[in-house]
Amino acid sequence: MTTTSSASGSTPPAGRSRPFFWEEAADDWRSAYEEGRRPEFSEYVARSLRALREGVGREAGTVPAMRSVHRVSLRDDGADRLPDRYVAEHCTLTLFGLHQHTASEPVHRPGVGLGTACLLLRRSEALTEAAVERRLIAAATAQDLHELVQHLQRLVPLLQQAGVGLDYTRLFREMTAWHGPDRDRVLRAWGLQYTDPGTPAPAEGQADEETDGHERAPYWVTFEPGSPDAGAELAALRSGTGREPGTVASMWPFHRTRMASEWRNKGSLTRDLAAEHTALTLFARHQQTHDRRMHVTANSPGTAVGLLARKAATDSEGKAATAALERRFGHLLTSADADELAMHLRSFTPLLNRAGVGLDYDLLRTALRTWDDPRRPHAVDRFRQRWDRDFHTTVTASS
Structure with a gap:
């Protein structure tokens, strides 16, 4: 049997007179x-x-x-x-x-x-x-x-x-x-330990583009629509909708979040994990029934909703439908925190699915984990401005 180094661990904690x-x-x-x-x-x-x-x-x-x-x-x-x-x-x-x-x-x-x-x-x-x-x-x-x-x-x-x-x-x-009540933390610890990619976690406040490039590609990037397991994988991810991040065992094989070992062992719920969980569940609902990947690089929520509005403008309701989408998109832009942002994104997902409009899930994950991060107070304003500009540029673009 292979020996691994470890501390003795036999000193009983306070309140226990004898080791187990x-x-x-x-x-x-x-x-x-x-x-x-x-x-x-x-x-x-x-x-x-x-x-x-x-x-x-x-x-x-x-x-x-x-x-x-x-x-x-x-x-x-x-x-x-x-x-x-x-x-x-x-x-x-x-x-x-x-x-x-x-x-x-x-x-x-x-x-x-x-x-x-x-x-x-x-x-x-x-x-x-x-x-x-x-x-x-x-x-x-x-x-x-x-x-x-x-x-x-x-x-x-x-x-x-x-x-x-x-x-x-x-x-x-x-x-x-x-x-x-601590069962969720136990489950999250098991899942995080099992999905440990073996790479250092980013330093606190480190931007995505500053990481070392060894992170495994997220699931939405590697997803193959025609694979035999695609349907079962998407169903496993959809089962996590509305549930606490990291506690859904069927989702564990699809997590790529990096985290310091001590946080993994504690079953910590971090912004990165919560953002990835939400992005995975949104992607699964978005991707179902489509034979091409719905992760489309550079399609921000502003671009995606703008494409919906352009499609709506050609329907019988015309301007009324476009105005309704713009109002809903305005509510998304004014989300107070990541949870509210996720709620509005979930309401758009069925519309994007039916219209076959893709979304950049790398961008979405970054937005979800930085939207109300006090360490990055200006990030939300940049997202709002960019997405609002993308929306109006797409709506007014010639077909």
Whole structure:
């Protein structure tokens, strides 16, 4: 099994008097190695690992041999229901037991989240990219903790075979949060870790044209309308409409956002991620039913709505339709923030789709992430002026 450097991670945080068992097991092995002895687990750890495997598929608190390895205490308060933390620890222990089984080195690796582990599994080529994504997405869309554990029970042996470890302390916390308000952050962290492009994040305030050029092209640039998977991909992206960015597992394979590693691990919701999420969902709704790409470079929203207005001018309603579009476009230009801008863009998307008018989604993403950015106070004025000029230039241009 391949060794990766990591901190011990065995020092318990405030409020916990003893490290978790998986932390103790890693320290047990490491102590033997550092003392020059044959690196192996002690009899206590080996015996406890056997007890953990006995608990696979069994209800928390019903396996006597596991009681000594629990660190979450049970209070004798007469409650019928076990605490969520105790159940989460039971699940984490059994997964750790499966993962550590037959592995010669510790599989608890501080700092390696589930998304990162799946990324390493994909890079190991032990499974195809599609197979890894299916397993990660299945885990992320689990309806409850029991279903999540079932998916992870099938995943961790694959991690073990590929020599990929996992931060079990982090996994325990994520399982504890699975039914609470922090679940979105857990999901976003998994997705961001898995889609890590392996390139540095832009410095704060760095303009797009200043980046190093290694960023993967966004999905709307590489989209192939005639590909066999095009319909399914667009449907996956449309499922993210109105949902919190980064939490829609079916969208993860299409994200390209760069971000510092510590932000990924925290599941941070950044302007870049929110802008890409919105642009992806808009593009998916715009692209459907078309056999040519609806991402058209240099077609700003002003140009696109101007083309709609020109088309409307030839219809029976004529000037009234053009005036209505101009009013709606004026509301878009006066959007107070990126959320309002996204709302108005969503209202135009069906019109652009029906008319077959394209839009520059690179430009759109940049606008969405800088529209109300206090670090770039003049960006919104530049967009408003350019788009307004594009609109009137397009409307008045001769056919």
